[in-house]
Amino acid sequence: MTKTGRLREKQCDECGETSSVLYRVQRDSSLEWVFLCLTCQGKTALDNPHYVYGGTWKAQKRH
Numbered sequence: 853m854t855k856t857g858r859l860r861e862k863q864c865d866e867c868g869e870t871s872s873v874l875y876r877v878q879r880d881s882s883l884e885w886v887f888l889c890l891t892c893q894g895k896t897a898l899d900n901p902h903y904v905y906g907g908t909w910k911a912q913k914r915h
């Protein structure tokens with residue numbers, strides 16, 4: 853079983869790092885949803901009245 857090439861990864865909208873798990877959040881008054889990695893969503897949540905958590909995105913595995 854190989855792990856490479858099968859997983860569809862998304863990029864963090866903040867730092868651009870790819871991850872198989874991202875957090876769907878709103879971070880400003882535009883009410884736009886962005887996908888952030890764990891690190892960035894932690895920073896975004898801090899002191900942010902616009903922060904809304906919308907769930908977790910995970911790369912889907914085929915089986």
Ligand SMILES: [Zn+2]
Binds near residue numbers: 867888
């Ligand atoms: Zn990030």
